[in-house]
Amino acid sequence: MMSTPSPLLVSCLSHCIIASLALAAGPCDIYASGGTPCVAAHSTTRALFSAYFGPLYQISRGSDNATIDISPLSAGGVANASAQDSFCSNSNTTCLIATIYDQTGRGNHLKQAPPGGADKGTDPNGFDTLAAADGAPVTLNSQKAYGVFISPGTGYRNDVTNGIAVGDDPEGMYAIFDGTHVNGDCCFDYGNAETSNTDTGNGAMEAIYFGTGGGKGSGSGPWVQMDAENGLFSGGNRSVNPSNPTSDSRFVTAIVKGQPNNWAIRGGDATSGSLSTFFNGVRPSGGYNPMKKQGAIILGIGGDNSNRAQGTFYEGVMTSGFPSDETENSVQANIGAAGYAAAPMTSGPSTLSVGSAVSFRATTACCTNRYIAHTGTMVNTQIITPSNSSATRLSASWNVVAGLGNNACVSFESRDTPGNYIRHSNFQLFVNVSDGTQVFKEDATWCPQAALNGKGNSIRSWSFPTHYFRHFNAILYAASNGGPSDYDSKNLFNDDVSWVVGPAFA
Numbered sequence: 001m002m003s004t005p006s007p008l009l010v011s012c013l014s015h016c017i018i019a020s021l022a023l024a025a026g027p028c029d030i031y032a033s034g035g036t037p038c039v040a041a042h043s044t045t046r047a048l049f050s051a052y053f054g055p056l057y058q059i060s061r062g063s064d065n066a067t068i069d070i071s072p073l074s075a076g077g078v079a080n081a082s083a084q085d086s087f088c089s090n091s092n093t094t095c096l097i098a099t100i101y102d103q104t105g106r107g108n109h110l111k112q113a114p115p116g117g118a119d120k121g122t123d124p125n126g127f128d129t130l131a132a133a134d135g136a137p138v139t140l141n142s143q144k145a146y147g148v149f150i151s152p153g154t155g156y157r158n159d160v161t162n163g164i165a166v167g168d169d170p171e172g173m174y175a176i177f178d179g180t181h182v183n184g185d186c187c188f189d190y191g192n193a194e195t196s197n198t199d200t201g202n203g204a205m206e207a208i209y210f211g212t213g214g215g216k217g218s219g220s221g222p223w224v225q226m227d228a229e230n231g232l233f234s235g236g237n238r239s240v241n242p243s244n245p246t247s248d249s250r251f252v253t254a255i256v257k258g259q260p261n262n263w264a265i266r267g268g269d270a271t272s273g274s275l276s277t278f279f280n281g282v283r284p285s286g287g288y289n290p291m292k293k294q295g296a297i298i299l300g301i302g303g304d305n306s307n308r309a310q311g312t313f314y315e316g317v318m319t320s321g322f323p324s325d326e327t328e329n330s331v332q333a334n335i336g337a338a339g340y341a342a343a344p345m346t347s348g349p350s351t352l353s354v355g356s357a358v359s360f361r362a363t364t365a366c367c368t369n370r371y372i373a374h375t376g377t378m379v380n381t382q383i384i385t386p387s388n389s390s391a392t393r394l395s396a397s398w399n400v401v402a403g404l405g406n407n408a409c410v411s412f413e414s415r416d417t418p419g420n421y422i423r424h425s426n427f428q429l430f431v432n433v434s435d436g437t438q439v440f441k442e443d444a445t446w447c448p449q450a451a452l453n454g455k456g457n458s459i460r461s462w463s464f465p466t467h468y469f470r471h472f473n474a475i476l477y478a479a480s481n482g483g484p485s486d487y488d489s490k491n492l493f494n495d496d497v498s499w500v501v502g503p504a505f506a
């Protein structure tokens with residue numbers, strides 16, 4: 001005969017089981033219990049199911065093209081960033097994010113996006129570029145991880161998916177972005193797009209758009225919006241939606257969901273607080289009802305591969321079915337508990353601290369007597385010795401100032417032309433006066449790290465983290481390892497991007 005447990009014990013048991021399930025549940029466990037399961041789940045920072053222990057992303061290494069998969073430290077845990085760091089020899093070689101795996105088991109992985117109707121990439125086959133593996137360092141509850149830093153020209157896609165909404169099927173999606181890394185160009189998106197890489201008409205897409213373009217909302221942006229093809233909607237029509245606030249926190253939760261003749265935008269700070277609904281209403285007029293979704297998945301680009309936008313992606317999912325607000329609110333609580341925080345962007349033997357005045361000596365065997373200097377607006381290398389004129393020596397001297405585009409990094413002001421900074425333009429370096437634009441400030445922002453050849457520092461572009469200060473035929477470029485231009489040559493890359501930082505010339 002079974003003994004009957006006391007009502008207190010029954011209550012305690014069920015409470016404790018529910019509590020431990022709730023604690024362990026990842027975003028996709030929460031969507032599943034809400035009846036709207038994930039059909040795609042992408043993150044380079046953590047597992048999105050409590051039981052997931054498979055690969056999160058694959059990186060490829062510049063030195064030998066070798067690849068490895070990066071997995072969580074434990075089931076449901078944060079990515080093993082030290083596996084990436086040791087594979088990339090703690091930054092002795094460049095590494096790229098080649099694949100962002102789908103954690104749902106449906107195989108909806110994201111890879112290098114092919115050329116599309118609007119833009120093609122700079123890859124020899126017209127594919128978009130891949131993101132630097134270490135362009136977006138963060139911590140999750142103090143554990144190091146890396147996000148996906150999308151520069152203009154970078155994009156990921158999957159045109160042959162499984163289980164993603166098509167036609168007017170209901171779906172939901174969320175993503176976590178960096179609210180301080182945006183622009184107004186088309187289109188930093190995550191979500192549902194055309195399988196043809198071309199614009200097939202209004203309603204062919206249902207993706208989250210994040211940036212300062214589109215229909216806009218209150219303040220100066222960025223705003224969470226829906227890209228429904230030929231329309232970035234901040235609300236029910238193409239006008240400004242004053243109920244859609246500027247979402248410029250360092251980590252932003254962005255949500256779009258849609259079902260027959262109804263869709264919504266929601267958002268919040270991914271590190272604290274709750275979600276707000278910025279719009280919930282009927283489909284825009286003009287061919288958006290019913291929707292004609294095709295079920296491809298894009299990241300960092302528009303449906304026709306418009307690849308001129310920038311942004312940072314940490315994690316995101318797409319669901320089958322229209323998630324309830326309550327389900328999304330639980331997901332937001334999980335995201336807050338994940339503990340996203342910014343991590344240092346610089347490293348290396350010289351701190352290149354703000355307020356110092358420095359010189360940069362080349363380390364390639366040909367050129368160890370040459371320093372970064374400028375002649376007019378052109379940045380080059382020059383042989384500098386004590387016998388040179390003071391004007392010559394000053395042309396090779398630089399003030400380290402807070403990064404004009406992001407103060408986690410630095411900018412370099414010419415000591416002989418104050419107010420002029422080293423910036424890249426079409427990947428050549430110039431000394432230009434700041435025109436005050438966001439593009440100038442970002443193009444003049446550099447993140448020093450340990451030198452790729454172990455001698456000094458390498459100076460990496462903040463806005464294009466695959467690109468470094470490189471001398472090539474005595475001219476300075478922002479070069480990428482194996483990129484499309486002659487100055488991107490893999491030959492001597494590590495040496496040409498490594499500089500010994502010393503004091504400025506008096």
Ligand SMILES: *[C@@H]1O[C@H](CO)[C@@H](O)[C@H](O)[C@H]1NC(C)=O
Pocket residue numbers: 063064065
């Ligand atoms: C790496 O791949 C590129 C092109 O895909 C090729 O040109 C290069 O030779 C490869 N390098 C090595 C070391 O295999």
Ligand SMILES: *[C@@H]1O[C@H](CO)[C@@H](O)[C@H](O)[C@H]1NC(C)=O
Pocket residue numbers: 072073074080082083084086
């Ligand atoms: C993380 O990666 C490092 C380096 O590859 C490895 O030694 C370690 O075992 C990994 N940790 C886990 C928990 O898999």
Ligand SMILES: *[C@@H]1O[C@H](CO)[C@@H](O)[C@H](O)[C@H]1NC(C)=O
Pocket residue numbers: 235236237238239241
């Ligand atoms: C656009 O939507 C707003 C409400 O969000 C409404 O006030 C406005 O009249 C609409 N404009 C047009 C042209 O339909």
Ligand SMILES: *[C@@H]1O[C@H](CO)[C@@H](O)[C@H](O)[C@H]1NC(C)=O
Pocket residue numbers: 382383384385386387388392
């Ligand atoms: C600096 O002086 C050296 C000789 O000491 C000379 O070779 C070099 O060309 C001079 N540099 C410049 C920029 O004139």
Ligand SMILES: *[C@@H]1O[C@H](CO)[C@@H](O)[C@H](O)[C@H]1NC(C)=O
Pocket residue numbers: 377378430431432433434435
């Ligand atoms: C920067 O210098 C280049 C090269 O001289 C010039 O073409 C460009 O107009 C300058 N840009 C600004 C913003 O001064």
Ligand SMILES: *[C@@H]1O[C@H](CO)[C@@H](O)[C@H](O)[C@H]1NC(C)=O
Pocket residue numbers: 089092450451452453454455
């Ligand atoms: C890698 O970098 C370390 C220090 O950052 C240096 O000691 C080592 O020599 C470098 N290795 C190679 C192969 O360049």
